[in-house]
Amino acid sequence: MAIFKLEETKKAPSTINGKLRWILDNLVSTPVDVAFSLVILFLLYIIIPPFVEWAIINANFAGTTKADCTGDGACWVFIIHKIDFFIYGFYPEEEIYRINWIFGLLIAFLALFKYVGKTYTTKIAIFSLFPIIAYFLITGGSFGLVEVPTFKWGGLTLTLVISSIGIVTAMPIGIILAFGRQSRLPIIRSLSILYIEFIRGVPLITILFMGSVILPMFFPEGMTFDKLLRVLIVITLFQAAYVAEVIRGGLQAIPKGQYEAADSEGLSYWQKMLIIILPQAIKVSIPNLVGNAIGLFKDTTLVLIIGLFDLLTMVGLTSADSHWTGFETEGYVFVAIIFWVFCFSLSRYSKVLEDRLNTENK
Amino acid sequence: MGLWFMFTNLFDNIHARGIHTGFGFLGERAGFDISESPIAYNANSTFFDSFLVGIANTLYVSVVGIVFSTIIGVIVGVARLSKVFLVSKFALAYIEIFRNIPLLLQILFWYNIVLASLPRPKQSIQLGLDMILNNRGFSVPRPILEDGFGLVIISFFVAIGLVIYLSKKANEKFEKTGKSTFLLPWNILILIAIPFIVYLILGSPLSFDIPELKGFNYVGGMTYTPEFLALAFALSIYQATFTAEAVRSGIEAVDFGQKEASADLGLSSYQSLKLVVLPQAIRVAMPPIISQFLNVVKNSSLAAAIGYPELVTIFSGTALNQTGQAIEIVLMTMSVYLVISLIISIVLNYVNKKMEIKGR
Numbered sequence: 174m175a176i177f178k179l180e181e182t183k184k185a186p187s188t189i190n191g192k193l194r195w196i197l198d199n200l201v202s203t204p205v206d207v208a209f210s211l212v213i214l215f216l217l218y219i220i221i222p223p224f225v226e227w228a229i230i231n232a233n234f235a236g237t238t239k240a241d242c243t244g245d246g247a248c249w250v251f252i253i254h255k256i257d258f259f260i261y262g263f264y265p266e267e268e269i270y271r272i273n274w275i276f277g278l279l280i281a282f283l284a285l286f287k288y289v290g291k292t293y294t295t296k297i298a299i300f301s302l303f304p305i306i307a308y309f310l311i312t313g314g315s316f317g318l319v320e321v322p323t324f325k326w327g328g329l330t331l332t333l334v335i336s337s338i339g340i341v342t343a344m345p346i347g348i349i350l351a352f353g354r355q356s357r358l359p360i361i362r363s364l365s366i367l368y369i370e371f372i373r374g375v376p377l378i379t380i381l382f383m384g385s386v387i388l389p390m391f392f393p394e395g396m397t398f399d400k401l402l403r404v405l406i407v408i409t410l411f412q413a414a415y416v417a418e419v420i421r422g423g424l425q426a427i428p429k430g431q432y433e434a435a436d437s438e439g440l441s442y443w444q445k446m447l448i449i450i451l452p453q454a455i456k457v458s459i460p461n462l463v464g465n466a467i468g469l470f471k472d473t474t475l476v477l478i479i480g481l482f483d484l485l486t487m488v489g490l491t492s493a494d495s496h497w498t499g500f501e502t503e504g505y506v507f508v509a510i511i512f513w514v515f516c517f518s519l520s521r522y523s524k525v526l527e528d529r530l531n532t533e534n535k
Numbered sequence: 536m537g538l539w540f541m542f543t544n545l546f547d548n549i550h551a552r553g554i555h556t557g558f559g560f561l562g563e564r565a566g567f568d569i570s571e572s573p574i575a576y577n578a579n580s581t582f583f584d585s586f587l588v589g590i591a592n593t594l595y596v597s598v599v600g601i602v603f604s605t606i607i608g609v610i611v612g613v614a615r616l617s618k619v620f621l622v623s624k625f626a627l628a629y630i631e632i633f634r635n636i637p638l639l640l641q642i643l644f645w646y647n648i649v650l651a652s653l654p655r656p657k658q659s660i661q662l663g664l665d666m667i668l669n670n671r672g673f674s675v676p677r678p679i680l681e682d683g684f685g686l687v688i689i690s691f692f693v694a695i696g697l698v699i700y701l702s703k704k705a706n707e708k709f710e711k712t713g714k715s716t717f718l719l720p721w722n723i724l725i726l727i728a729i730p731f732i733v734y735l736i737l738g739s740p741l742s743f744d745i746p747e748l749k750g751f752n753y754v755g756g757m758t759y760t761p762e763f764l765a766l767a768f769a770l771s772i773y774q775a776t777f778t779a780e781a782v783r784s785g786i787e788a789v790d791f792g793q794k795e796a797s798a799d800l801g802l803s804s805y806q807s808l809k810l811v812v813l814p815q816a817i818r819v820a821m822p823p824i825i826s827q828f829l830n831v832v833k834n835s836s837l838a839a840a841i842g843y844p845e846l847v848t849i850f851s852g853t854a855l856n857q858t859g860q861a862i863e864i865v866l867m868t869m870s871v872y873l874v875i876s877l878i879i880s881i882v883l884n885y886v887n888k889k890m891e892i893k894g895r
């Protein structure tokens with residue numbers, strides 16, 4: 174009885190190298206792989222050529238009226254004609270320069286922040302100066318600027334206003350909530366947990382309803398409360414709960430020795446938390462914080478449901494124009510591209526930050 | 536002080552606007568119709584009934600969204616790690632495109648552009664098997680269960696029991712002798728054949744109500760409305776990108792050495808996947824996938840933008856407008872979501888407990 178039998182000698186490894194090797198390995202290594210690749214090629218074939226044909230080859234780019242759109246393709250003339258709506262909403266035409274100023278100032282301040290802000294004091298000064306200037310520019314009513322009421326704000330401007338204010342103001346509240354959740358005082362701890370879990374358990378739209386229907390009831394009859402302000406308060410309170418959870422994750426990643434070392438240095442609770450623990454916790458949480466910021470940026474579209482004119486609302490409003498009916502598709506595609514560019518570049522940026530901040534030895 | 540100020544204002548306002556308070560309104564006649572409802576409802580039903588319809592529709596579209604987003608997500612997540620260049624890049628493109636476009640925009644796009652451009656009922660697209668697609672929705676034959684169909688269902692469960700018994704036997708044999716039996720084709724055969732034979736013996740106790748064109752619309756069968764289709768489709772496509780990322784990171788979290796070690800032990804690639812890689816990958820991937828379920832439920836509330844009659848549309852929308860009892864209604868709506876999120880986090884904790892690394 175043979176205990177083992179000799180196996181056939183294996184073939185020598187192939188000597189093909191370079192690009193051809195890559196193709197053999199990655200595209201056609203087994204029949205199943207080839208089948209999969211063919212299926213994907215077929216999918217690409219039915220998706221991409223018609224889209225390119227619609228969006229570029231048969232599309233109309235030049236012209237001023239609906240009549241200039243002749244081909245079967247997209248009518249980008251519509252977008253070009255309505256671009257002010259998409260970006261500024263109903264902001265008065267002669268005042269639009271003020272919003273452009275804000276965009277310009279933002280770039281200038283970012284540059285200042287990066288190259289001039291060497292110390293924390295200058296950084297904080299630059300960081301807090303911009304919103305003040307932007308506020309006076311966009312609302313007007315002082316310094317000889319015409320007042321523009323908030324119901325005229327709209328489009329990309331409004332989307333950016335809501336999301337940036339939400340992201341920035343939610344940070345400090347979220348940090349306090351995260352501290353609260355770790356507090357040794359039971360009342361503070363349970364209140365923080367209750368708040369965070371409540372907000373995270375319900376959809377944003379119900380909280381927005383609460384802000385638009387219930388919040389005004391808490392104030393006296395004559396006291397009208399700006400709709401945008403209510404949305405901003407609600408969005409901030411909403412986002413704070415999510416920020417708190419992310420920061421808590423960061424706090425939990427800090428070794429106990431850091432707390433003990435800070436205590437033995439004789440630092441007070443707030444000194445310990447703000448100087449030693451928080452900077453490390455934020456560093457760990459940055460990728461998730463950016464992820465949350467992207468989430469909020471996408472969620473700002475929900476203000477459509479309670480009647481603010483954000484970027485997404487502009488699709489419906491512009492295609493309701495009787496001179497320009499039937500171009501909703503172009504509108505949705507255009508708005509989708511804007512959102513996509515913002516979200517995608519933010520997520521790439523968070524990857525870069527993650528690598529840069531990863532100072533651990535790899 | 537501030538709270539006292541706010542609450543006195545609240546009571547003044549409620550008084551001044553003549554709004555009733557309390558939950559008495561729940562027993563009153565609602566007086567509005569709901570276009571689709573899994574439970575009995577008409578305009579004479581109470582507001583509480585409309586609340587129940589809202590919950591039922593929320594759960595219905597959420598379950599559909601959870602099932603499809605998980606299926607698509609697992610496939611795309613695995614495809615993302617495929618060695619085949621085109622497959623992994625296609626999965627990457629899918630994830631990056633749909634994750635970075637707001638869900639509400641996607642819902643509106645499917646609803647206002649794609650589904651609205653379908654032909655009218657007279658020119659419906661026939662998909663075969665009596666399935667019909669037009670701008671009123673997607674109609675399919677409705678199965679009508681006749682006497683005896685219960686036995687077919689029972690026989691299906693018997694088949695499941697048999698399959699479990701067989702795999703147990705096969706495992707015992709494997710433990711004793713080291714010989715493994717490949718049961719998968721047999722199991723599939725058992726699961727299909729036994730119920731089918733029972734079905735034939737009983738004389739096919741199942742018939743179909745087929746949708747037919749009458750006048751301007753299709754009557755009969757089961758019709759999924761465009762609102763439902765747009766919401767379920769967008770939810771599945773969007774949430775699947777997050778599930779796919781969870782699946783990918785789960786599989787990537789398994790150290791490559793584990794695969795090499797299992798190959799060293801002489802396991803086949805199927806055995807190594809089943810016994811070594813997957814159990815470890817699931818431990819990492821499961822918690823984020825389960826918390827996606829909660830996101831599906833919460834995001835189903837975006838139906839308010841297209842009018843699919845789920846909880847927020849029906850109750851926080853129509854019922855609120857009719858009664859004006861904003862506080863009670865918004866609180867009831869929120870508590871439904873809170874209960875669902877509580878249930879999901881209980882499930883999550885249970886799963887985490889089950890999957891903890893044992894023996895430490």
